[in-house]
Amino acid sequence: MTKKWLYPLVIAVILVIVTGCSQGNEEIVAKVGDEKITKEELYDTLVKASGQQALDIMIEDKVIAMELKKEKVTVSDEEVEAELATQIESVGGEEAFAAALEQGGITEKEFKDSITEYLSIREVVEPRIDITDEDTKAYFDENKESLSTEDQVEASHILVEDEATAKEIAKKLANGEDFATLAKEHSTDTGSAEKGGELGYFSHGKMVAEFEEEAFSMEIDAISEPVKTEHGYHIIHVTDKKAAKEAVYEDSKEDIEKLLLEEQMQTAYTDWMDEAKEKYDIENSLLGK
Incomplete structure (x- = not known):
């Protein structure tokens, strides 16, 4: 399904098209020496580059809004917040989410508005x-x-560059100092250091060989001596283990249903949109330009 927050460049084009249509065409937007670039020239360039795509999205948005109003679809704040939490978790937490929003050039409110639209469309399309x-x-x-x-x-791990530092930290751990605190203070793996050294669960083949061999051989709650790899010296703290588990249909059924539903949503949405457009007299003056 189309998600507007994935198209920051297209949204920028939309804004230019809208302002370009509402103000004088000879307005100067830039100068290079004595040469001028007018808003009309900018508009024409953007239309040729992405204008049709932007306008198609705007037309679909109008159709969506009218259809959802006709169907009297409503989405609760709780549903939006639940989906937002899922999206935040999927990108790796609050900091990663904030960075993604900044990179995309959108606000959290705009993202939540898009979630509301997506959930509303899903309510209409899913029964199909x-x-x-x-x-x-x-x-x-x-x-x-x-x-x-x-x-x-x-x-979890603490990664340092040299063996002497690693042995110092190992001694502090042996004397009862907190692993997470030392990871935040000393680990050069900044991504995990912020989380107290936590790496989460991993299976075979996900870590460098020396690290993996040590971690899988350790008991739960054990802390290793410094382990040398190509990245430096690691001190490893094993916090849990999970045994291999063969898939069972009844345990997997719900997840499979969700997966198949998402796979079929795009086709169902396209069919719904095509049918919805047939209900309206749509004029597109950009066609043929």
């Missing part, structure tokens, strides 16, 4: 999709191996 038991069972049978889980280790 029928996921049967045969569908989920067929997917399970075809993907059973990938749905199974390997044995995993949950660990």
Whole structure:
């Protein structure tokens, strides 16, 4: 489904088109020496580059708004906040989410407005999709191996450049100092250091060989001696382990249904939009330019 927050350049074009249509065409927007660039020239360039795409999105937005109003679709604040929390978690937390918004040039309010639109559309489109038991069972049978889980280790680490520093930190840990605090203070892996050294769960093949070999051989709650890898010296704290688990259909069914639903949403949305557009007299003066 089309998500407006994924198109910051197109949105910028839309804004230029709107302002370009509402003000004098000879307005000067830039100068290079004595040469002038007018708003009309800028408008024409942007229309040729992305104008049709931008206008198509604006037309769809108008159709969506009219159809949702006709259907009297409403989305609660709780639903929006729940979806927002899911999106924040999917990108790696609040800081990563804020960085993504800044990079995309949108505000959290604009993002939440887009979520509201997406959930509203989903409410209308989802009833068109029928996921049967045969569908989920067929997917399970075809993907059973990938749905199974390997044995995993949950660990934290403190990474430093030299062995002397690593031994100093190991001594502090042996004397009872807090692992997370020392990770924040000393670890050169800034991504995990902010989280007290936490790396989460990982399976075989995800870490460098020396690190992985040590982590999988350790007991839960154990702290390693310094381990040398190509990145430096690690002190590893194993916090949990999960045994390998073969996929079971009943345990996987709900997740498969959600996956198949998302896969079919785009087609269902396109069909719904095509049908909705047929209800309105749409004129597009950019066509043919």
